[in-house]
Amino acid sequence: MIPYEELSKEELLEIKSDLDAQFEAIKAKGLNLDMSRGKPSTEQLNLSMEMMDVLTSESDLVCEEGVDCRNYGVLDGIKEAKQLLADMMEVPKDNIVIFGNSSLNIMYDTIARSMTHGVMGSTPWCKLDKVKFLCPVPGYDRHFAITEYFGIEMINIPMTPTGPDMDLVEKYVNNDPAVKGIWCVPKYSNPQGITYSDVTVHRFAALKPAAEDFRIFWDNAYGIHHLYEDKQDYLIEILMECKKEGNPDMVYKFSSTSKISFPGSGIGAIAASDANLEDIRKQMRIQTIGHDKLNQLRHARYFKDIHGMVQHMKRHADILRPKFDMVLSSLDRELSGLGIGSWMAPRGGYFISFDSMEGCAKAIVAKAKEAGLVMTNAGATFPYGKDPKDSNIRIAPSYPTVEELKTACEIFTLSVKLVSIDKLLSNILGI
Ligand code: PMP
DSSP, X not given: OOOGGGSOHHHHHHHHHHHHHHHHHXXXXXXXXXXXXXXXXXXXXXXXXXXXXXXXXXXXXXXTTSOXXXXXXXTTOOHHHHHHHHHHHTSOGGGEEEOSSOHHHHHHHHHHHHHHHOSTTSOOGGGXXXXXXXXXXXXXXXXXXXXXXXXXXXXXXXXXXXXXOHHHHHHHHHHOTTXXXXXXXXXXXXXXXXXXXXXXXXXXHTOOOSSTTOEXXXXXXXXXXXXXXXXXXXXXXXXXXXXXXXXXXXXXXEXXXXXXXXXXXXXXXXXXOHHHHHHHHHHHHHHOSOOOXXXXXXHHHHHOSHHHHHHHHHHHHHHHHHXXXXXHHHHHHHHTTSSSEEEOOOSBSSOEEEEESTXXXXXXXXXXXXXXXXEOOTTTTSGGGOOTTSOEEEEOOSSSOHHHHHXXXXXXXXXXXXXXXXXXXXXXXXX
């Protein structure tokens, strides 16, 4: 393959006319495809259907503490669900509190509480002139939406293959008391699928924050979401690491069963130090008399233990793997060597991150839309929806079928090529 950049104007025009014809042909099919959100497919949802039969009108609905799950009580979550999620999150059972159906909701509540009431007795953030958050980019749009909603200033921190740029993280956190937090998706990150290296996790745990109320928001949404049995990433457990470094209160860890059982109908949890959890419970006691224990019981009885959950994740992986393979092989076949994009092959999670030539991402997403393919909005992976290089595009392969993905990838790679050629031609023509 000769990189497009090395081709003459005439050669580019010739390739363009051929690609235009291919694009028009596929556009004429009037397709309607979607690679925009990381939703599990129907086939994946079907994997958990037996969970619906676990609780029936005949079931004993008393949990391990002896409480009737149909009634009020047990603020923290029932023992059996706490044990299951504690094992999933690799923390002691006593360092976890189960919430409702969404971890994002817990993250939102955590920021809201810090704004109105402060963190463990410190000044509420709303009373401060400035509150800043570090945002590893590209990252998860819904994280950035929460901090934007509360008027928190977001600072981009570039991701590297081993995690966020830790020199920058240390510089900001250790020197600026207005920096109160950082969003992290430490394993199979959204969208790049990067797992933070041991060194990165050690450096996080050893931070010396200028702000006493600085917290790491460690969103381990994809902790057990491997794609391959023989190639798995390993992430050091952050709570223990922070404790060892004398920073036991510096981290909140979040997770949920959204992409294990049912998104929107799973269970979410937070793990943190005893002191943090006590602070959180003060709000929680006012907020609710207790979360949905029947759903907790359903999950605990269905999976039985972490082994059951791990086995279940293998079935998810069997469905997801061919989809990731389809996207990655299309990108390799169609775009390798052309110098118009780069991507990484993740070992888990829900996304593939694509970086186009600078200034092309928005146009690529728009071009794909013309042919009936919806992608995540370009820019969504950055705070305020602004990708300074206009180059990152998140690909979500989970929902479409493998057949649909094949066509979707055709549209996507054609769009990348066409937009890149237009960009190169306009550079050549000086416009
Ligand atoms: N965190 C990350 C990194 C995610 O990708 C997602 C879902 N796409 C969530 C959180 C949402 O989790 P929940 O359903 O538990 O709110």
